[in-house]
Amino acid sequence: MSATHDVACIGCGLDRRTFLSQSTLVAVAALLVDACGTGVWEPLAPVTNIFPAAGLSLKLANYPALAAVGGIARVDDPTGAPLAVARMGAATFVAISLSCPHQGTTLDVAGSGLTCPNHGARFAIDGTWTGGQVTANLTTHPLVFNAAAGTVNIPAQQPAALPTPVNNGHQLVVTLANFPELATIGGMARVDGNSTSPLALVRTGGATFVALSMRCTHQGATVAIQSGGFFCPRHAARFSATGAWLGGQRTSDLTAMPATYSATTGTVTITIA
Template identity: 25%
Template sequence: MNRRKFIRQTCLGCLGGGIVPLVLTNCQSTHYATGTIEANGIVVPVSEFTYLKKEQTVIRPYILVQNDTLEFPIYVYRFSENEYSALWMKCTHQGSELQASGDHLHCPSHGSEFNNKGTVSQGPAEKNLKSFPVTVSDGKIKIDLRQS
């Protein structure tokens, strides 16, 4: 094998190996759930985290809760059956709507990133995301919008 052919094959392999994980991560579609507004916040069924795939129940790691009365969606991440985080999807840098990508949120405007608990992992944002208390009971996830 000559040098040129070796470099071409090696570079293509490296590029392909770096792109495959990104493509696979983005193959999982984001699930939007419409929450019901109640006196103290918004409610969504726990069942929004599950779906059937080839006759097996699969659990989503996160959902985006929306309602016409909300300016931005709420990212709800599932840590366990009874532990969730609920984060306002508004970047603390300049107020752009964030994009969910698995266990983190990304700001398309200036590149800030936040983890699934709302902590800044990459600037320019300096403040963590607004989070809401979450309780689980009777098959419902209740997000208290009064507090942060």
């Protein structure tokens, strides 16, 4: 009668008991990742342009939760970007982006803080990360309190004046001298002159450029140039300098357009898609 060997993996040197034990640990680890997040630090650099450029005015009487210090209420802006306002003091208020900096999920206002329903990141009412999925603090913006009117306001932001390129409806001719950011490789600039069709130009080499639509492919919000790439302020999608989707809200890459460089004229001609 031959001997019976308690071997679960021939050739890998594991007996059945060790194999089952290690398999169980792997399964438990997978469940913990699903339930508690990736455990990986995936911060976003803070952004300042996530709040409405047109400004925002809120009447406190419409938000009972803000009557007392420590109160917090969801107050989405007209563009649909998820926002909250927290009362930090008798006359001090702060606006908070509700886009989780881990993967762009909209946070829940829960009691005296904020919680991400996706991977469990938790934040204090001032936007500070306090636990759960490791990530960055939330983006915040101070508010102007008008006691007489009973309102809090984000003042309207005046967009910086941008050089106006030549646009014949089909092509955009960008003069590089007008955009110092594009003088070096890796430079990025918005080049459409603050039009309704936002375009960015990225210098990828001495004589090579990439032109990209700055419309987020998820819901069409205008993305911001941030940390050597692009960031969508609405649901936190992130894109590389060449428009490839990197993380946050899942979507497709930014739309690229042909860009032709002329060393003679110092221009880049973008063929508009």
